[in-house]
Amino acid sequence: MLGLILAVLTATSSPSPPPAPIRQYDVLVSAGHEGRPASCPRFPKRKCNLGAAGERQWTPIVADEVARSLRASGIAVAREPADFDGFFEVKAAVFIHFDGSNNPCTTGASIGYHNSGSISAAKQWRDMYSRYFPFTFMPDNFTVNLRDYYGFRQVHAADGALVIELGEISCPAQRQWLASRLKPAADLIADFIRQLIVKK
Numbered sequence: 001m002l003g004l005i006l007a008v009l010t011a012t013s014s015p016s017p018p019p020a021p022i023r024q025y026d027v028l029v030s031a032g033h034e035g036r037p038a039s040c041p042r043f044p045k046r047k048c049n050l051g052a053a054g055e056r057q058w059t060p061i062v063a064d065e066v067a068r069s070l071r072a073s074g075i076a077v078a079r080e081p082a083d084f085d086g087f088f089e090v091k092a093a094v095f096i097h098f099d100g101s102n103n104p105c106t107t108g109a110s111i112g113y114h115n116s117g118s119i120s121a122a123k124q125w126r127d128m129y130s131r132y133f134p135f136t137f138m139p140d141n142f143t144v145n146l147r148d149y150y151g152f153r154q155v156h157a158a159d160g161a162l163v164i165e166l167g168e169i170s171c172p173a174q175r176q177w178l179a180s181r182l183k184p185a186a187d188l189i190a191d192f193i194r195q196l197i198v199k200k
């Protein structure tokens with residue numbers, strides 16, 4: 001009997017890792033592929049995707065400007081690289097990317113999201129960016145990677161969580177157009193987020 005009690009006590013008091021704290025911010029902004037490949041060994045189950053040629057140089061520029069603009073409005077921003085720890089509870093989350101294709105100029109801007117709670121956010125961003133971006137806008141979630149983006153698992157965003165692909169960096173015409181518009185595109189994302197999170 002004593003042995004059984006001891007066994008039960010041991011089982012119930014065996015150390016388990018404390019649950020990761022939920023981190024609360026207004027907005028999460030992640031720069032696609034940033035910090036890789038250095039961060040990849042910490043996430044061995046994840047594909048160490050380094051992005052399209054040149055993409056890793058551009059996503060932090062955009063993400064930094066989105067974060068700067070939002071913080072200037074008093075919004076609390078978690079500015080994260082591609083791989084990060086923990087779980088975030090936010091109003092909005094954006095994962096910044098540029099697309100790449102083996103057949104240049106067959107794609108363009110696009111949006112990814114994982115569930116219906118992000119549909120209106122996606123519509124709002126498409127309305128804003130398609131007025132500005134003069135190339136193709138692909139259908140939402142046109143790749144599995146957009147719909148099942150790994151980052152969605154680490155965030156709950158009440159007003160929407162989107163992968164935002166700003167254009168096809170492997171297409172010379174789009175690349176050239178984007179090169180001089182990284183900051184304005186980022187400011188447009190910040191405007192979009194400000195509108196999105198004050199709506200509710």
Ligand SMILES: [Zn+2]
Pocket residue numbers: 032033051052055097098099
């Ligand atoms: Zn990417």
